[in-house]
Amino acid sequence: MKRITFYALVFLISFSVNPVEAQEKNTSEKIEILEKKREAIISEEKKALKKDVELINLRYEKKEIDWEEAEKLKSEAAKKHAKNIKDRTAALDRQLAELKQEDSGGTNWEDEHEDEDDDWYHKSRYSRTTTHLVLAAGFNNALLDGQSLNDSDFKAGGSRFFEIGLAWRTRVFERSNWLRFRYGFSFQFNGLKPTDNRYFVQTGELVQLQEYPLDLEKSKFRMDNLVFPVHFEFGPSEKIESERSVWFSTRNKIKVGLGGYAGFNLGERQKLRFEEEGENVKKKLKGDHNTNDFIYGLSGYLGWGAAALYVKYDLNPIFDDPNPELNNVSIGLRFDVN
Structure with missing residues (x-):
């Protein structure tokens, strides 16, 4: 058992x-x-x-x-x-x-x-490239060779520009940040407001400013560009180090950028606003206006931290031959947003 x-x-x-x-x-x-x-x-x-x-x-x-x-x-x-x-x-x-x-x-x-x-x-402990949103805005104008802003055919306060784009900043040297290479793309919107009740008139390939027969409340010519800026940026920075990485901060530091840009004209338009027979009339005049398709120029900025004084100058004339060489120039504020 x-x-x-x-x-x-x-x-x-x-x-x-x-x-x-x-x-x-x-x-x-x-x-x-x-x-x-x-x-x-x-x-x-x-x-x-x-x-x-x-x-x-x-x-x-x-x-x-x-x-x-x-x-x-x-x-x-x-x-x-x-x-x-x-x-x-x-x-x-x-x-x-x-x-x-x-x-x-x-x-x-x-x-x-x-x-x-x-x-x-x-893996390198040094973060070499950062990405920034670029915003810029300010006053715009256009000058003939030898012409000053006082003699300009466009309103100094009323003519403005705006720019928005993306920029990448890469240190030229792996372990030093005194020299940076900046590159990216931007959309530029350059506006011009003619003086003396005038607007642009195209006759064949010739584009000229002429007086409008009625009193204009607004006369504005705008040119839209896609450009690819390149700058060398100089200035001090603060080295920040952790266990796994090292990076450099330019917060509250002075910076200088020198370079230029090249790109394409995406289009232009002219806006007129006036009163006719007691009614407000708005006109949008589109056309190529014999503008240059290829855009290139010089630009630079001087700033502190994220903000900078910004200047750009188009080396290409706004209008193609046989028009006089009228070059766009801008000055304003530029902001780099992380």
Whole structure:
């Protein structure tokens, strides 16, 4: 009777415990233990790297080493501790790879995570490129060769321009920010308001200002351009450093930008508003007005932080031959929005 009871108990145990499930549970536990060991090694090496960086920074603050030497030592320290991680986790990685392949039957874990460790120290700590929204607005005018603003055919206060675009700023040197290269694209809207009740009249290829027969409440000529500005920007900046990255801030710093732009004329239009027989009349006159299709010019800015005084001058004449060379000029404020 006792022997029968013993065999019955063994039979019940064999059904209550699934050996496959027990093996899977055991594999998962092993993987979890190995991953924790791996994470502990990485955490230990990163703390050691942080301590090394702090000591290097202390030497730099005491002027025992210069900035270039400090950065070189930090880079070497980062590579040393990354190599330590690889060496110390190599055996764990092999075990994990075997266990995970056994567990999933698919992914090669070691290959999947190898690049991740490499990226930890190979990736540059220096953020070199930033993106900005560019907004600019101000006064616009157009001048003949040798003509001054006092002699201009356009209202100084009423003629305005507006610009909106995107710009990328990249440091020319990897570890210094005194020289930056700026490039991008912008939409420019240049408006001109003629003086003395005049508007543009096209006769063949010739475009001239003529007096309108009625009193004009508004006479405005606008030219829309798509341009690609390029500037070299100079000025001081503040170096900001964290464990994983280094960047430079120009907040509350003076900056100077010199460069130019080139692009295309997207179109132009002329708006007239006047009163006729007691009614307000608005006219929109569209046409090419024999304007230049290719736009190019010089531009520059002088600013503090995000705001700057902005000047641009079109080297191309507004109207093509046989018209006199009338060049657009603008001055206003420019804002770089992060």
